[in-house]
Amino acid sequence: MSAGSVEPPTPYLRVDLGRLRTNVAAAADRAAAAGVAMRPHAKTHKCPEVARLQLEAGAVGLTVATIGEAEVFVEESGAEDVFVAYPLWLTAESAARLRDLGQRADVAIGIDSVEAARHNGALLEGADVAVLVEVDSGHHRSGADPADAGEVAAAAVEAGLTLRGVFTFPGHGYGPDAREGAAADEARALTAAVASLRASGLEPDVVSGGSTPTLAVTDTGVVTEMRPGVYVFGDAQQWELGVVPPSSIALVCRATVVSHAGGHLVLDSGSKALGADRAAYATGWGRLPAYPDARVVQLSEHHAVVDLAGAPLPALGTRVDVVPNHVCNTVNLADALWVDDGGGLVRWSVSARGRNS
Amino acid sequence: MSAGSVEPPTPYLRVDLGRLRTNVAAAADRAAAAGVAMRPHAKTHKCPEVARLQLEAGAVGLTVATIGEAEVFVEESGAEDVFVAYPLWLTAESAARLRDLGQRADVAIGIDSVEAARHNGALLEGADVAVLVEVDSGHHRSGADPADAGEVAAAAVEAGLTLRGVFTFPGHGYGPDAREGAAADEARALTAAVASLRASGLEPDVVSGGSTPTLAVTDTGVVTEMRPGVYVFGDAQQWELGVVPPSSIALVCRATVVSHAGGHLVLDSGSKALGADRAAYATGWGRLPAYPDARVVQLSEHHAVVDLAGAPLPALGTRVDVVPNHVCNTVNLADALWVDDGGGLVRWSVSARGRNS
Structure with missing residues (x-):
């Protein structure tokens, strides 16, 4: 530490900027080499400066988990494109916040059911907010069955929403020797979701996947976009x-x-x-x-x-x-x-x- | 909820004020009936309004885990007596903060070693800050061996610190069917610690114990003070x-x-x-x-x-x-x-x- 710089009291979180820059660049290079877009998940760092490093390294936009995070990153990091990768169930208040955000940036949200498509569609009438259908690739958290993606997407379109594509989170790749299997599950689920959309006469612009464990083994023949979060810092x-x-x-x-x-x-x-x-x-x-x-x-x-x-x-x-x-x-x-x-x-x-x- | 009151977006933390008041009163009554002082741990709620309820119900002061918490409660809840129940290892900066706090409230801190007594004593020279010796009653986290309490206390006195007493946290009472055993361990450890102090020619003013699980079964013939935290809210x-x-x-x-x-x-x-x-x-x-x-x-x-x-x-x-x-x-x-x-x-x-x- 240089003379004159003040160290805060412990415990405090300390970031090695050189390593952070290297991690951001390495993932950006990997995505670029694979020809897929990088949309890193900002929930990991929650920090506008880190988001700016990611955007400067070529990220097409940011992923966030909540409308509140989206607001912060549009406001403070100059993000022009944010995707709330979460199956939101909107209220009048949260829909108004999204509507406002949609006037300042490209905004998309997740949905994983016909009911949510109809409910959110009604609340977002006339708003500039796109949707991606979440499918479950094996993590068994949220997400529709991939075979139902077309039905959910069609309900969204019918409700007046703009369909951007499909996404999944292969969170079951967090386990010993689990990432190759999870990446294969992800590819299968997204392929099935795309087929389901096409059977409904719909075509996705974005097929979004990825997590830090599966980053290196994701099938880039299937996904068009990756959303890793933890890679910027790493952890135990x-x-x-x-x-x-x-x-x-x-x-x-x-x-x-x-x-x-x-x-x-x-x-x-x-x-x-x-x-x-x-x-x-x-x-x-x-x-x-x-x-x-x-x-x-x-x-x-x-x-x-x-x-x-x-x-x-x-x-x-x-x-x-x-x-x-x-x-x-x-x-x-x-x-x-x-x-x-x-x-x-x-x-x-x-x-x-x-x-x- | 009454008409006109605004509900925040989920997820949010919601407190039932009636139950909170009942919990605060019940613990205060139990302590009063047992003839021991109540010094609730404010780390649970971190909220000046809750602290005020506890002080109004007769708490002699508050327990906190950090100097930062102590500052907040002295500043915002009018607490006049705060005990940092933690084996602090001070720096020049944190000692200055304690020194300042000692001019506005009765302040005590924990120590659990001869080294900490000497180190902190040197940094707190002339400050109005008391110490309690922490002993391990079976949780095996921090705390000196009860048999060594007298040696630690004597080192504190020699370093110019004011000795207030001894304390322990029977955290191993957090387990199925563990609280009676932990309460008995607590009584044994504190009794041994008091004996160790007396063997060094020292007498404690305060013998402090207690946790929410052991609250009802603490040996009030041994402790003079209880420090439960979670009891205000309860949890799963x-x-x-x-x-x-x-x-x-x-x-x-x-x-x-x-x-x-x-x-x-x-x-x-x-x-x-x-x-x-x-x-x-x-x-x-x-x-x-x-x-x-x-x-x-x-x-x-x-x-x-x-x-x-x-x-x-x-x-x-x-x-x-x-x-x-x-x-x-x-x-x-x-x-x-x-x-x-x-x-x-x-x-x-x-x-x-x-x-x-």
């Missing part, structure tokens, strides 16, 4: 899944050693800083780059208890970096990212933090 | 542990049914609204008061997938309430609590949200 989930090497992880929570109780390392990076995520395959509540064999064995709101696997305990007061399990939820806890640009720390605002609706 | 953890009946739970996340994909109920209350906490004993990622047999079987950032155990699916667009697993982390995600006072919804600010340092 991606590390443990073998998707991202620890040397590429661009965000850590910097913590202080506050206790040696019981011969363990106790850090001040608890679940209110790291997030409480722990997937079934995770080996703990976060990983330590400086101690690859260590595990966070206990996490409470302001304590992370670390088993250092026999390494000598760093002294009380030492700063230690922790890679969170799931960076999207980590960033959503923080008001700021502290970005190491090689010359000191710069504060970037997490402007869309907490924008859940 | 307390429900599943049998500590709090669902009819007493005062905070829910109100969500909207956005999808029926796969025959499941899909709500917009994901981990960015509920928090991702799932203890080993939890049966899911939250509970639904209107459907006691239902379980949140899948949680992602903006989706909660619910298995309704055969109940008919409520229609798309229906509002459904979810009790989060761990309310402390839930509240820390929100900027506001929407409080149903019987006549409509009032907005209370979560002023200490994100104050992790």
